[in-house]
Amino acid sequence: MDIDQWRREYLRGGLNRSDLKGDPVEQFEQWLQEVVETELSDPSCMSLSTVDSEGQPSQRIVLLKGYDARGFTFYTNLQSHKARDLEQNQKVCLLFPWQSVERQVIVYGHAEKLTRPEAEAYFHTRPRDSQLAAWASHQSDVVESREQLENRFEEMKARFGDGEIPLPEFWGGYRVVHHAVEFWQGRASRLHDRFIYRRQGDDNWQLERLSP
Incomplete structure (x- = not known):
């Protein structure tokens, strides 16, 4: 497979500063x-x-379960790989990969x-x-078999x-408190539109366009 030749143009639209709140x-x-209105599967x-104590990053898909001015929330086993990472390093990054609409959102913050x-x-x-599964699964631990x-x-x-x-005592959630959020919109010829909000000391937001 010549995957180096796989490509497509992004033609669904653009993003201007005037479009942004x-x-x-x-x-x-x-x-x-x-x-949601496009009926994209699993929009959340x-x-x-996350990054562990030795500097090794890891990623996994989780579900967004809430968001407001304080941040973005998700839930997990508090003894899982991700939770162990967060005990050592609270800095995290979230990515919403809405590729079918040629958009991405990246959230930078701490959990x-x-x-x-x-x-x-x-x-x-x-x-x-799902409640029972939370009790049954020792998330990220080695398990001998599916049967077990x-x-x-x-x-x-x-x-x-x-x-x-x-x-369970070992189950809970996190809020990712955001200090920067990037919005990416695909454009033709790889001249994508990228805007990033950065939190300022007075809790206002500075908005800047980034090169693609």
């Missing part, structure tokens, strides 16, 4: 709504990049652990099997029966 979260909300999927009441409120909105994992799931079913499933 004064606050990056408001701009994100507008773009997210537009993506985002790539989360703060959500409070237990915040995590508990979200946990109980999850489907029951499914056996743990059945054990959790028996343990909790039809009663309420409590929030």
Whole structure:
């Protein structure tokens, strides 16, 4: 396969400074709504990049579960690979790869652990099997077989029966507090439009165009 020859032009539109709102979260909300209206599969999927204590970066797809002026939230096992990274280095990057509409959003910031009441409120909105899976999976640990994992799931079913499933001590969430947000719109001839919001000391936002 000659993958070095795979390419296409980006012709869906452009992005001008006059199109952009004064606050990056408001701009994100507008773009997210537009993506939802296109019926793109999994528009809340985002790539989360973390770095461990030895400087090794890693990425994985997680689901955005909330956003506001304070930041962007997601949930996970607090003993997972990503959570162990965040114990050592709170700096993270999020990427929303909305390629079908020729757009990307990159969020730069640091991750703060959500409070237990915040995590508990979200946990109980999850489907029951997802709550059970949180108890059954020792995320990122080695597991001997699929059978062992499914056996743990059945054990959790028996343990909790039809009663309420409590929030595990090892499960919670994070808020990515953003200090910069970049909006990328594909353009023809690789002359893409890129704008970045940077938080200023007075909590206002400076908006700049970047070269593609």
